[in-house]
Amino acid sequence: MLTVEQIVELFGVSSATVRSWIAKELIKPVRREGQGRSGRMYFEKGAVAVLVYGICPTCGESFKRSTLKQGFCSRLCRDRHRSRSA
Secondary structure (H helix, E strand, O other), X not given: OEOHHHHHHHHOOOHHHHHHHHHOOOOXXXXXXXXXXXXXXXXXXXXXXXXXXEEOOOOOOEEEOOOOOOXXXXXXXXXXXXXXXX
């Protein structure tokens, strides 16, 4: 279980990014200590890792996403995938 601060440190993302994931309900707290905005939230490490890392469908390598929409590890793999599909 990780706090927002631990997610920022471990995965190298900004706290604003983590807060936007929470607001969009992409990750939900498993446990909460305290009440209101000052309460500490805890998240599952695996749920966060799914948002941060992806598997390239072309080469099968794992990669760190720069955006949630990124689906390939590189432009080369994306182009290879498109040429196979055409």
